[in-house]
Every structure is written in C-alpha cells, then in structure tokens.
Amino acid sequence: MTQQKQPEAEVPKKTSATKWTESAKKVRGVVRDMYLRAFTEDKPVAWVMFALVNELFVAMDVLPVYPENYAGLCATKRIGDPFIERAEADGFSNVTCSYARIGLGYSALWQDTGEIPEFAPDGGMAKPVMMVGSSLACDTRYKWFQAFSRYMDVPYHAFDTPNPPMYYASRPDIREQYTKYNLSQLRGLVAFMEERVGKKMDWDKLDEIVRRGEKTYQLWYDAYMMAGRAVPCPFPAEDSFNCFVPAFFCMGEESALDFYQGLYDEIKYKVDNKIGSIPEEKYRLLWAGGLPPWHTMQIFNYVEERGAVFCFQAVYLPFPPADLPDRVTDPLERLIYGRYDMYIRRAERDRELGLFGECNFVGMGNPVYFVDDFNVDGVVMHWLRSCRGTTIGQIYSKNLTEEYSNVPTLFLESDMCDVRDYFEADWKMKLNALFETLDARKRAGS
Amino acid sequence: MLSEEGLRMYFAGVDIGSTMTKVVIMDEEVLASIIGPTGAEHRRLAYRVMEEALERAKLSFDEVSYIVATGYGRINVPFADKQITEITCHAKGVSSLFPTVRVAIDIGGQDAKGIKISDGRVIDFVMNDKCAAGTGRFLEVIAETLGLKLEELGETSMKSKSKVNISSTCTVFAEQEVVSRIADGADIEDIVAGIHDSIASRVYRMAERLKIERDVVITGGVAKNIGVVKAMEDYLGFPVLVPEEPLLTGARGAASLGKELTLKALERGESIERGTRRLEEATFFK
Numbered sequence: 001m002t003q004q005k006q007p008e009a010e011v012p013k014k015t016s017a018t019k020w021t022e023s024a025k026k027v028r029g030v031v032r033d034m035y036l037r038a039f040t041e042d043k044p045v046a047w048v049m050f051a052l053v054n055e056l057f058v059a060m061d062v063l064p065v066y067p068e069n070y071a072g073l074c075a076t077k078r079i080g081d082p083f084i085e086r087a088e089a090d091g092f093s094n095v096t097c098s099y100a101r102i103g104l105g106y107s108a109l110w111q112d113t114g115e116i117p118e119f120a121p122d123g124g125m126a127k128p129v130m131m132v133g134s135s136l137a138c139d140t141r142y143k144w145f146q147a148f149s150r151y152m153d154v155p156y157h158a159f160d161t162p163n164p165p166m167y168y169a170s171r172p173d174i175r176e177q178y179t180k181y182n183l184s185q186l187r188g189l190v191a192f193m194e195e196r197v198g199k200k201m202d203w204d205k206l207d208e209i210v211r212r213g214e215k216t217y218q219l220w221y222d223a224y225m226m227a228g229r230a231v232p233c234p235f236p237a238e239d240s241f242n243c244f245v246p247a248f249f250c251m252g253e254e255s256a257l258d259f260y261q262g263l264y265d266e267i268k269y270k271v272d273n274k275i276g277s278i279p280e281e282k283y284r285l286l287w288a289g290g291l292p293p294w295h296t297m298q299i300f301n302y303v304e305e306r307g308a309v310f311c312f313q314a315v316y317l318p319f320p321p322a323d324l325p326d327r328v329t330d331p332l333e334r335l336i337y338g339r340y341d342m343y344i345r346r347a348e349r350d351r352e353l354g355l356f357g358e359c360n361f362v363g364m365g366n367p368v369y370f371v372d373d374f375n376v377d378g379v380v381m382h383w384l385r386s387c388r389g390t391t392i393g394q395i396y397s398k399n400l401t402e403e404y405s406n407v408p409t410l411f412l413e414s415d416m417c418d419v420r421d422y423f424e425a426d427w428k429m430k431l432n433a434l435f436e437t438l439d440a441r442k443r444a445g446s
Numbered sequence: 447m448l449s450e451e452g453l454r455m456y457f458a459g460v461d462i463g464s465t466m467t468k469v470v471i472m473d474e475e476v477l478a479s480i481i482g483p484t485g486a487e488h489r490r491l492a493y494r495v496m497e498e499a500l501e502r503a504k505l506s507f508d509e510v511s512y513i514v515a516t517g518y519g520r521i522n523v524p525f526a527d528k529q530i531t532e533i534t535c536h537a538k539g540v541s542s543l544f545p546t547v548r549v550a551i552d553i554g555g556q557d558a559k560g561i562k563i564s565d566g567r568v569i570d571f572v573m574n575d576k577c578a579a580g581t582g583r584f585l586e587v588i589a590e591t592l593g594l595k596l597e598e599l600g601e602t603s604m605k606s607k608s609k610v611n612i613s614s615t616c617t618v619f620a621e622q623e624v625v626s627r628i629a630d631g632a633d634i635e636d637i638v639a640g641i642h643d644s645i646a647s648r649v650y651r652m653a654e655r656l657k658i659e660r661d662v663v664i665t666g667g668v669a670k671n672i673g674v675v676k677a678m679e680d681y682l683g684f685p686v687l688v689p690e691e692p693l694l695t696g697a698r699g700a701a702s703l704g705k706e707l708t709l710k711a712l713e714r715g716e717s718i719e720r721g722t723r724r725l726e727e728a729t730f731f732k
Contacts, residue, residue, distance in 0.1 A: 383575070395655060402657075408570050423576055425518065433533035433571060440534070440567035 016076050017238035017297040020277040021270075023263040024239035030246055030259070031073060031122070038063045038126035044197045045126045047148060049141050051134035051161055052339055053186065055213050055252035055331075059206035060193050065125045066249050067103035067148070074102050075294035075417035077121050083109070084418055098386045098417035100144040107151035130196040131156040132189065138389035157192040159185040161339075167350075169343040182336045190332075203331065209252040210331040214324065214338065219260035220247045221318040227267045228312040228374045232276025235267050237287045237310035238300035239277075244316035282307035283377045283438050288314050288367035288401070288409075289394045290382025291416035299427060306435055312374050314367060315390065320345045355400065367397055371405040378438055379409040385421045408441070410434045447473060447709065455511040455708065458499070459700025460526060461535065462492055462519025465555025465582060466667065469499040470697040471510065472705070478503035479694050484519065492523055493725045507725050512704035512718060516696050527721040530703055532696050533561055533571045538706075539699030540663045541566035544687050548659040551678070551686075552695070553649060553668035555582040560653035572655050578617040580648035582667045585674075587617055588641050591624050592634060599638050603673030606639035613644065620644060639673060646677035663687040665695045 019025045038045045046057060048064040057064040074080040080098070083105030088094055090108055092101055106125065109117040116124035131154050133145030142158050149156030164178045190201050227235035235243075243263055246256040269275075285303065287310045293299060300310060322341035328334050353368060367379050379401050381394045398409040410430055414422040447455045454473060461468040467484045471477050480499045500507060507525070515526035516535040523529070532552075540550045541563055550561040558580050562570040574580050578587075589596045603609075610632050613620050620641070627637050645668070662682060668674050669692035679685055689695055711718045 398655070402570075411572065413575055421576070426573075426576070429518070429531055429533075430573065433531040433568070436531055436534040437568045437571065441569065444565060444567055 015078055015296050015298050017300045019239050019242065021235055021239050021243075021263070021266055023259065023266050024235075024242045026259070026262075027242040027245050030250065030255070031069065034249060035065065035070070035122040035125060038065050039123060044130075045128045046130045046132055046193075046196075047125065047128040047145070047152075047154075048132045049134050049136070049145055050248050051132075051136040051159075052251075053134075053189070053335065054249065055206065055209045055335065056186070056190060056193065056201075058252040059209050060190075060197060060199070060201060062130075062193060062197060063126075064249070065128065067106070067125065068099040069245065069249055070106070070125050071099040071102035071417050072294045073121055075419065076297065078295060078419060079119055079121060080295070080417050080419065082117070082119065084420075086112075094418075095386050097138070097140045097144070098415050100140055101386070102417055103144070104147055104151070107148050111151045127152065128154050130154060130193065132192075133158040134161050135159075136161045138387075155192075155196060157189060159189045161185065164340065164343050166343045166347045169340065169347055175340060178340060179333060179336050182339075183330075183332055186332045186335070207329075207331040207334075210334050212254070212257055213252045214321070214334070216247065216251060216257045216260050217318060217338070218321045219257070219264045220244075221321050223260060223264040223267050224312075224318060226264075226271060228370065230267075230271045230311075231284070231375055232274065232278070232281045233284065233309045233311040234270030234275055234277060236277050236300065236304070237292075237313035238297055240313050241292045241297070241316060247318065248316070276309075278304045278307065278309055280307055281309055283435065284309060284311040284375055286310070286312050286314060286367055286370055286374065286376040286379045288370075288379045288381050289397055290384050290390050290412075291315060291387060293382065293412075293414050293422060294416055295414075295419040296422060296424065299424075299431075302428065303431060306432070308378075308435060308438075310380070311376065312370055314370055353404070367401045367409075368404045371401060371407055376405075376407060378407055378434055380434070381409060381411050383411055383413040385413070385415045386418060387416060408434065408437055447705065449511065450712065455705075456503070456505055456509055457701045457704040457708070458496070458510050458513045459535065459697040459702070459704065460492065460496060460513060460515045460517075460520075460523055461532065461694075461696035461700060462515065462517040462523065463532075463554055463696070464518055464557070466693060467492055467495050467517075467519070468694055468697040469495050470694055470701045471499050471503040471505065472698070472701045476698065476701075477505075479691070479697070481691075481693050490522075490727050492519065493525055493727060496525060496725065512708045512720070513723075514700035514704040514707075516700045524722065524724040524726055527704070527719070527723070528707070530700060533559065534568055535696045535699035535703060536665060537561050537563045537568045537699065538566060538702050539695030539697070540665060540689070542698065542702050543689050543695070544661060544663055546661045547663045547687065549653065549656060549662045550695075551649060551653050551662060551664050552666040553580070553582060553645070553664065553674070554666040555586075557581055558649050558652060558666075558668075560649075560656050560658075562656045562659075570656055572652055574649075574652055579620065580645055580652070584617045584620070584645060585641070585668065585671065587621055588624055588638075591621050592628075592637065594634075594638070597670070599642070600670070600672035600674070602635050603639040603642050604676070605635040606633070608636055609639035609643055610636045611643075612637070612640040639677075642671070642673040642677045643680075645674055646681050650678065650681035658682065660684060661687055663689065665689060665692040667693055 043063050045063045080102050083102040086105035086108045087101040131145045131149045246259045250256040319342040322338040384391050459470045467482050470479045478499050482495045513526045515523035515529050516532045520529040552559050558574040560572045
C-alpha cells in the first residue's frame with residue numbers, strides 16, 4: 001500500500017493570506033500530514049467526500065483523503081489549471097464543480113501515465129482501496145466519486161444522507177423515520193468498509209471516537225462564536241477558513257480535539273485582552289455566502305489594509321451542537337442525532353426571526369443570524385460559477401439582510417478553485433466601492 | 447469657491463473607462479469637458495486628454511486645486527490627487543444633475559452597473575457579471591455584423607414593427623443568431639430592436655436586485671442609443687432620465703467630489719492632501 005512519493009513542482013508566487021492566529025498557522029502542517037501519512041503509514045486509504053462521518057474511518061483505521069480539500073490546496077497554490085483542463089478535455093463541463101474537476105483531472109492524469117502527476121502538491125493523493133461518496137450538500141457528489149472510481153478502478157460506495165423537511169423536523173415521527181433511514185445508510189457504509197479492509201468495526205472504539213468528536217465539535221462551535229462576537233476581531237475569516245480543516249477532515253482524532261482546545265484558548269486569550277487582528281477596525285464585514293476564493297485568499301489581507309475585517313464567515317461553520325440524551329447510546333445514532341438537531345435548531349431560529357421557507361442551502365449561515373449579533377457593517381457574498389449549492393439563494397439572503405438589518409450587500413464573482421473566473425481589478429474596484437458606500441452611510445449617520 | 451489665498455479654485459475629474467476617457471473641469475459649473483477614446487496608447491497618455499481639457503478651460507495645470515481619477519484606469523493617473531471608484535463618482539455626478547434620482551443605471555463599453563442613491567450618496571450597487579452581453583461592446587459587435595454604424599442603431603430600431611427575439615446570454619451566440627436571422631430574411635430594424643431588448647432585459651434583471659425606485663437615470667455611452675433607452679423604459683414601466691451628455695457623469699462626479707473634499711478640508715482648517723501631481727504618461731511596468 002505504500003507508494004513512491006513524487007517530487008513537487010515549483011510553486012508559483014504566494015497568493016494565500018497572511019494568518020493572524022497561531023492556530024491558523026498550524027493548519028498547513030495538518031494538511032501536509034494528511035496527505036503524507038497516506039503514503040507513509042501502512043494503512044488502507046479511502047478517498048472520501050466530506051459527509052460528517054470521518055469518525056467511521058478513524059475507528060476502522062482507514063486513512064481518509066478528501067479530494068475536495070486537495071482541490072482547495074491546488075487552488076491555493078495556483079496549480080489547479082492543469083487538472084481542470086485535463087478534466088474538461090474529457091468532457092466535464094466548465095461549470096461542473098471545480099473541486100470535482102481538479103480531482104477528476106488528477107485521476108485522469110494518473111490514468112494517463114500510471115503515476116501521480118509530478119506537479120501535484122504535497123506529493124499527491126495516495127491511491128485508495130475504496131471511494132466513498134455521499135449525497136450531503138449537493139448533487140454532484142454521487143457522480144463525482146463514481147467517475148473517480150472508474151478512472152482509478154477502485155470500488156465505490158455512495159450513501160444517502162438527505163435533509164429532513166426542516167420546518168417539520170421537530171415532529172417525532174419524522175425524526176424516527178429519518179434516523180431509521182440514515183442508520184441503514186451508515187450501516188451499509190460500515191459493511192462496505194469492513195469488506196474492503198477485511199476487518200470488523202470495533203463499536204466500543206467508535207463510541208469513544210464519536211464522543212471525542214462531540215467534545216471537539218463543541219470547542220469548535222464555542223471558539224467560532226466567541227470570535228465572531230468579539231470586538232476587535234481576533235480571528236478573521238481567512239483564519240476561520242483555515243481552521244475548519246481539522247473539524248471537517250480529522251474529526252474524531254485526538255489531534256483535532258487538541259487543535260480546537262488550542263484554538264479556543266488562543267481566541268479566549270485574545271478576546272480577554274482585546275487583541276484584534278488589525279490596529280483600527282473601521283468596518284466589520286460578514287462573508288455570508290459562497291465558498292472562499294482559495295486561489296486568492298490574499299484578498300482578505302487587501303481588505304484589512306483598508307481598515308476592514310471579515311469578522312466572521314458563515315460558510316464553513318459549526319451549528320449549535322446537539323444536546324445528546326443519555327438514552328442515545330448507539331454511536332451511529334449519536335452521529336445522526338447531532339446532524340438532525342442542526343435542522344431543528346435552524347428552524348427554531350428562523351421562527352424566532354419570523355422567517356419561513358428560507359431557501360438557502362442548510363450548510364450556509366443565513367446572514368441575518370449574524371449581522372446584529374456580530375456588529376456587522378456590510379455583507380459580502382461570493383457567486384461561484386461552479387457551485388450551485390452555495391450560490392443559489394444568495395439574492396434571497398441579500399433581500400432578507402436588507403429587510404432585517406439595513407446593511408449593504410456586495411456580490412463578488414469568481415469560483416472557489418477555477419482562477420480563470422477571477423478578475424482581480426473588478427474585485428478590488430467593488431470592494432473599494434463598498435468601503436466608499438460604508439463611508440457615505442457613516443457620514444449620513446445611517 | 448476661493449482658496450485661503452483668495453484665488454479662484456478649480457477641480458477636475460478624470461474618468462478612464464474601458465472604452466472612453468473623459469475629463470471635466472469645473473468651478474461652480476462645468477468649464478470644459480472632453481471625451482476621447484481609451485486605447486492602449488491613450489491609457490498611457492491620459493495626461494494629453496487632461497492637457498486638452500485645460501486648454502479648453504484656459505487654465506494651467508497648477509491652477510487646478512484638486513484632481514480625482516475614476517474608472518477602471520484610475521490607478522494609473524499620475525497627475526491625480528485621489529482615486530475614487532466609478533460607483534461613487536457616477537452617483538455624485540447624476541445627483542448633481544438630477545437631485546431626485548434614486549437609481550442610476552450606467553451602461554458602459556465593457557460593463558454595466560446599477561447604483562442606488564439616497565441624498566446623493568451610494569447606498570447600494572450591483573455590477574454585471576463577467577460577460578460582454580448587456581454592455582456597449584455587445585452593440586459594437588452587432589453593429590459590425592449588420593454593417594451599421596454604432597450611432598445608427600438607435601434610430602434604426604425605432605422603425606421596427608415586430609422585434610426579433612435574440613438570446614441575451616452571450617455576445618458570440620447572439621452574433622451567430624443575428625447572422626442566422628439575416629439569412630432567414632428578418633428586417634434589420636426588427637433585429638436591432640431585438641438586440642436592444644436583449645441588452646435591456648439583461649441590464650434590467652441586474653438592476654432589479656436594487657429594488658428599483660423612481661427616478662431612474664441611464665448614463666454611459668449606451669444611453670445615447672434611443673432604442674436601448676426605450677427598451678429599458680418598457681421593462682421599468684416608466685420614463686427614465688438621460689443626461690444631455692451621458693458619458694460625462696462619472697468625470698463630473700469625480701470633479702464634484704474633489705470640490706467637496708477640498709471644501710471640507712478648508713472648513714476644518716486642514717491642508718488639502720494632494721498626490722504627487724505629475725502631468726506625465728502612466729507607467730504600467732516597473
């Protein structure tokens with residue numbers, strides 16, 4: 001299972017953001033280790049779609065590799081283009097998710113030569129023994145991993161994880177049906193993994209890992225919310241966009257728990273001592289929709305140079321953790337319970353705000369949840385050419401924001417990974433126009 | 447307006463757009479204005495447009511108290527004191543002409559923007575996505591395809607009896623569609639009316655995000671096209687305002703903002719912060 005690591009290509013000039021917290025600075029190492037250990041540790045590797053079930057892989061001693069994270073890494077290093085172009089050469093549309101296109105191009109190039117592409121960052125993604133897709137968040141995810149499995153000739157399993165009807169989620173009969181269905185799906189996944197690695201799940205070990213994950217999630221949530229409320233902002237969005245990595249891709253591991261304890265402690269210290277990331281916080285912005293521009297995270301520093309800070313990002317964020325009752329002892333059920341409670345809490349919050357029928361993707365935070373609580377002056381949303389899931393509903397969110405909060409909303413346009421869709425002069429002009437608008441509003445006293 | 451030394455003060459706005467460069471020089475009112483093409487060479491030589499405007503206003507460069515640059519080329523104006531985005535400058539420019547304006551729709555050579563205004567200040571704005579459809583460039587391409595001059599499009603479309611539906615999604619596809627419509631024997635005026643409707647539809651959908659309120663003004667080069675203006679009015683359901691010279695609102699706003707900043711500095715007894723003020727060609731490559 002151990003493979004030869006290939007040499008890395010020369011890295012283009014830095015486009016990533018300068019980090020403000022020590023925790024965020026550690027994330028690059030976490031990511032590097034994630035790919036490296038898949039080559040160096042003698043454990044089976046799975047290519048996995050993020051679906052809130054990392055704990056299952058940890059319990060089975062399988063090393064999960066997340067191609068969507070890898071796509072973000074390629075974009076950050078501005079070496080996504082050759083992968084994207086290779087995928088498009090095979091007929092994948094240029095509006096197919098760019099996370100998917102990078103992974104598909106990677107797989108196609110591997111198939112072409114039988115080797116890891118030499119310019120792949122961090123030595124590439126190790127060859128897996130299984131592929132696991134899911135239906136979480138968007139519809140591309142089933143076919144994306146199915147296509148991977150064909151390029152790589154590796155067995156593929158997909159499991160369904162549907163959203164419950166949010167506004168009826170508190171009905172016991174709906175919860176019961178949802179739990180039953182999701183249990184069957186997760187048991188199917190466990191059976192597939194057992195078959196692929198030739199060993200049985202250790203349920204006691206899984207229980208321990210799931211409970212560790214619950215503690216980790218709580219720390220993640222507490223740290224992010226504490227940071228969002230703090231003035232001055234100790235933990236801007238570019239750091240927050242880094243620090244979700246252990247929660248998404250290492251959940252259940254000791255290292256993730258340690259990471260979020262460290263993050264919580266660091267933010268608390270900064271909040272207690274009123275240590276902000278920039279000297280004078282003229283404007284507080286909310287990144288309220290759309291994945292970040294991984295290809296040009298330096299844009300966050302550009303904003304800071306002009307006295308503004310993205311005090312929160314409502315994209316890769318934790319929802320309020322579930323209060324798990326003692327009677328729920330099955331670790332799989334605990335995983336499902338926590339996820340289900342997201343919907344209940346979301347619906348409760350919408351009812352409090354008088355919202356109903358909110359159409360945004362459930363993984364995204366509605367800006368009206370945060371604008372007042374976090375003293376936000378302006379909202380920015382990112383229209384992504386290749387991500388319908390996080391772009392649909394943004395106009396609706398803008399209208400809600402105006403209705404509830406009287407703060408301006410700016411739409412920026414590009415893509416999370418495909419830098420060909422990015423136009424820096426246009427972004428800078430729009431951001432400067434937003435600052436001028438905020439200045440004008442301030443002078444007018446609104 | 448007089449300086450601390452009792453001298454008359456003059457202000458200039460320089461709007462370097464993607465297609466045209468505009469300069470306005472004013473004191474209490476506009477003294478001179480000039481519109482010239484922005485090409486690769488002209489972008490470098492923007493100072494020559496400024497020199498021409500100064501000549502028309504019969505002023506020397508040093509007599510101008512404050513110069514604000516705007517537009518996509520604003521960064522490369524070595525003789526400007528300050529750069530302000532075209533969003534803010536257009537809002538200021540149209541408000542000085544039409545104080546009742548709540549929404550400005552600017553359709554330029556390579557972009558379109560909607561600006562919501564209250565008391566002369568920007569409260570919200572939207573811009574077109576990365577696409578030539580819905581901009582002046584779209585009209586240039588189609589005029590060329592039809593063998594018409596750009597300035598003939600407006601009047602031509604007014605003769606239309608039954609406009610042809612043209613796709614508004616892409617300039618290249620629309621051009622192909624126009625070619626096939628010509629082959630089908632459609633009347634030129636109906637095709638042009640369809641093109642105008644296509645632009646208006648796209649721009650209206652963009653501006654609609656601002657929750658449009660009256661009065662609406664249309665600016666930019668495309669506002670000179672009566673066909674597009676009429677098509678916009680059809681979508682809006684009410685008449686729009688069009689400045690006498692719709693290309694100059696950004697430069698006018700820039701000059702007005704320069705004046706406003708100077709006035710505020712004088713009121714506070716502060717000195718005016720000026721740029722390096724070099725009336726020379728822009729350097730793009732260091």
